[in-house]
Amino acid sequence: xxxxxxxxxxxxxxxxxxxxxxxxxxxxxxxxxxxxxxxxxxxxxxxxxxxxxxxxxxxxxxxxxxxxxxxxxxxxxxxxxxxxxxxxxxxxxxxxxxxxxxxxxxxxxxxxxxxxxxxxxxxxxxxxxxxxxxxxxxxxxxxxxxxxxxxxxxxxxxxxxxxxxxxxxxxxxxxxxxxxxxxxxxxxxxxxxxxxxxxxxxxxxxxxxxxxxxxxxxxxxxxxxxxxxxxxxxxxxxxxxxxxxxxxxxxxxxxxxxxxxxxxxxxxxxxxxxxxxxxxxxxxxxxxxxxxxxxxxxxxxxxxxxxxxxxxxxxxxxxxxxxxxxxxxxxxxxxxxxxxxxxxxxxxxxxxx
Numbered sequence: 040x041x042x043x044x045x046x047x048x049x050x051x052x053x054x055x056x057x058x059x060x061x062x063x064x065x066x067x068x069x070x071x072x073x074x075x076x077x078x079x080x081x082x083x084x085x086x087x088x089x090x091x092x093x094x095x096x097x098x099x100x101x102x103x104x105x106x107x108x109x110x111x112x113x114x115x116x117x118x119x120x121x122x123x124x125x126x127x128x129x130x131x132x133x134x135x136x137x138x139x140x141x142x143x144x145x146x147x148x149x150x151x152x153x154x155x156x157x158x159x160x161x162x163x164x165x166x167x168x169x170x171x172x173x174x175x176x177x178x179x180x181x182x183x184x185x186x187x188x189x190x191x192x193x194x195x196x197x198x199x200x201x202x203x204x205x206x207x208x209x210x211x212x213x214x215x216x217x218x219x220x221x222x223x224x225x226x227x228x229x230x231x232x233x234x235x236x237x238x239x240x241x242x243x244x245x246x247x248x249x250x251x252x253x254x255x256x257x258x259x260x261x262x263x264x265x266x267x268x269x270x271x272x273x274x275x276x277x278x279x280x281x282x283x284x285x286x287x288x289x290x291x292x293x294x295x296x297x298x299x300x301x302x303x304x305x306x307x308x309x310x311x312x313x314x315x316x317x318x319x320x321x322x323x324x325x326x327x328x329x330x331x332x333x334x335x336x337x338x339x340x341x342x343x344x345x346x347x348x349x350x351x352x353x354x355x356x357x358x359x360x361x362x363x364x365x366x367x368x369x370x371x372x373x374x375x376x377x378x379x380x381x382x383x384x385x386x387x388x389x390x391x392x
Contacts, residue, residue, distance in 0.1 A: 045315070046238075046315045046316070047079065047134065049115070049241050049242065050079065050115050050134060050137055050138075050241060051114075051115035051116050051117035051119070051137060051239065051240070051241050051308075051312065052115065052117065052122075052132075052133040052134045052136065052137065052308050052311075052312075053133075053134075053308075053311050053312070053315065054133050054134065054311070055131035055133040055134045055135055056131055056132060056133050056304040056307055056308065057131070057304075058126045058129065058130065058131055058132075059123075059126055059303060059304065060126055060127070060129075061129070079134055079138045080138065081113055081137070081138050081139075081140060081176075082138060082139050082140070083140050083141075083142050083176060084139060084140065084141050084142065085141075085142060085144055086110060086141040086142055086143045086144070087145075088143055088145075088149070089149070090149060090153065091106055091143065091145075091146050091149040091150050091153060092104050092105070092106060092150070092153050092164065093105050093106070093107065093168060095168065097341065098341050098342070099341055099342070099344060099345045100168075101372070102163060102164075102165040102168065102198060103162055103163075104162060104163075104164050104165070105164060105165035105166065105167060105168030105169070106146065106150060106164050106165070106166050106167065106168075106172075106186060107143070107166075107167040107168055107169050107170060107172070108142070108143050108146045108167070108172055108177075108182040108183055108186060109140055109141065109142060109143065109167075109170055109171075109172065109174060109176070109177075109182070110124070110125070110128065110140070110141035110143075110169070110170065111125055111130075111135070111136050111137065111138075111139055111140040111141060111170060112136065112137060112140070112170035112171050112174050113137050113138075113140060113174045113175050113176060113242050114137070114171055114174050114175075114202060114203075114240060114241070114242045114243045115136075115137040115240070115241045115242050116202075116239065116240045116243065117238075117239050117240075117308060117309055117312040118239070118269055118271070118299055118301065118305065118309050118312075119136070119305065120269075120300050120301070120302055120305060121136075121169045121170055122136045122303075122304065122305050122308065123302055123303040123304060123305065124169060125139070126303070126304070128141065131304070132303065132304035132305060132308065133304065133308055137242075140174075140176060142176070142180065142182070143182070144182070146182055146185075146186055147182070147185040147186050147188070147189050150186055150189050150190075151189050151383075154189065154190075154193045154195060154382075155382065155383055161193075161195055161196075161377035161380035162195075162196070162377060163196040163197065163198055163375045163377070164190070164195060164196070164197050164198070165197075165198050165199075165200065166183065166186065166187075166197050166198070166199045166200075167200070171200075171201055171202060171203060171243075172186075172199065172201065173201045173202075173203035173205040173206050174203065174242070175203075175242055177203075177205060178205055183209070184208065184209050184212070187209050187212040187213070187216075188212060190212075190216065190221075191212045191215050191216055192383070193380060193381060193382070193383070194216065194219050194221055194379040194380050194381055195221065195377065195380055196216070196219075196220075196221035196222065196375040196376060196377050197216060197221065197222055197375075198222075198223050198224075198225070198372075198375065199213075199222075199223070199224045199225070200224075200225045200227060200266065201224070201225075201226060201227070202226070202227045202228075202240065202243040202244060202249065203243060203244050203249075203252075204244040204248040204249060204251060204252045205244075206224060206226075206252055206256070207251075207252050207255045207256065210255065210256065210259045210261070213256070213259070213261045214259050214260060214261060217259075217260055217261045217262065219376065219378070219379035220373075220374075220375055220376040220378075220379075221375055221376060221377070221379055222261060222262070222375070223261070223262040223263070223264070223372065223373055223375060224256050224261060224262070224263045224264075225263070225264045225265070225266045225295065225372075226249050226252055226253050226263065226264075226265055226266070226286075226291075227249075227265075227266040227267075227268050228246055228249050228250075228265055228266070228267060228282050228286065229267075229268065229269060229271070229275055230246065230275045230278055230282075231246045231278055231281055231282060231285065232246070232278070233245055233246060233247070235274075235275075235317075238312075238316045239312070239316070250285055250286065250289045251289075253265065253286055253289040253290055253291050254289040254290050256290070257289065257290025257291065257292070258290065262292065262293075262373045263290065263291055263292070264286075264291050264292060264293035264294055264295065264368075264372060265282065265283065265286035265291045265293075265294050265295075265368075266294070266295045266296065266297070267279050267282050267283065267294065267295070267296040267297075267359065268295070268296055268297040269297055269298060269299035269300070270296055270297065270298050270299060270355055271299045271324065271328075272298075272299070272324065272327030272328055272330070272331060272351060272355065273320060273323040273324040273326070273327035273328075274317065274320060274324050276327075276355055276358070279296070279355070279358050279359055279362055280358065280361070280362040280365070280366075283359075283362040283363060283365075283366045283368060284362070284365070284366045286366070286368070287366035287367060287368050291368060292368065292369060292373075293368055293369040293370070293371065293372050293373065294359075294362075294363055294366075294368040294369070294370065295370070295372070296355075296356075296359045297345045297346070298331060298345065298346055298347040298352065298355070299328060300332075300337050300338070300344055300345070301328070301336045301337045302337050302339065303337075305337075306336045306337060310325065313325070327351060330349055330350075330351045330352075331347030331348065331349055331351050331352040331355075332347060333348065333349075
């Protein structure tokens with residue numbers, strides 16, 4: 040008897056796997072579950088963090104500092120490598136990750152304070168480094184926009200990575216920053232298949248809307264690129280040339296890519312998703328992932344965790360390079376500048392001060 044949980048409409052995860060840091064967990068009594076009960080609703084929880092800039096020293100990541108206004112992500116991407124971060128908060132990497140969202144309400148004020156410090160050395164801030172700053176609740180809360188207002192005031196460079204068309208709402212602020220070479224946007228696109236995207240990335244913008252976002256940002260003079268990520272061997276890897284061509288046609292000028300990685304509980308969550316939505320491809324996909332991950336479904340080692348290794352990984356990277364050449368996309372992102380950074384004015388001095 041197959042006891043795998045059934046899919047949850049509008050969610051990428053089908054259940055809550057146990058938190059790896061806890062020996063106890065809650066499991067609902069299957070006899071007490073009401074089939075008419077509403078879907079898991081998203082709960083927003085105040086995050087009382089007292090700092091907002093996170094530092095990073097990973098050689099695999101192209102930024103030193105990032106700002107994350109939210110923890111957890113309602114986009115619900117079934118493969119998301121960020122899911123295990125929720126376990127540090129006492130939650131599950133499954134449904135909890137996409138239904139229990141921590142909101143850093145004080146993020147703009149905290150950012151202003153940190154940028155005003157004489158210890159701050161102006162540098163590019165990634166927005167976000169973990170979860171998407173333009174997830175659905177941003178439309179209502181506007182935290183990311185308020186963060187951008189602070190960055191625009193200071194002219195501190197920012198690099199945005201998102202899967203949501205909502206980024207175009209902030210075109211005015213990004214244009215202002217781009218005038219000082221202090222803004223760039225990367226739009227992540229996994230697939231052009233709308234049906235596949237809707238089940239795999241249930242609450243993100245559709246591939247068409249993401250292309251429209253690229254076009255609008257490019258039309259406003261904002262450097263914009265595409266990130267073909269994650270590349271899922273045996274499922275989406277063949278789409279890479281088409282994604283690059285379409286993004287270039289929309290106005291993208293640079294591109295990147297990253298191989299899927301499935302740390303901790305994400306392995307089981309993604310296997311369950313494959314079983315539910317593309318069972319005929321499941322074995323092929325898992326075999327290909329193991330082929331680029333040294334026989335496992337995840338490789339945490341620096342230098343290979345983002346790219347994989349082996350003959351099949353080399354084929355994927357060659358396909359990317361060829362696709363970039365044909366689409367005339369740079370494989371190097373633009374270099375942002377902090378030369379325009381301006382600290383806030385201090386109190387006005389008088390003759391007697």
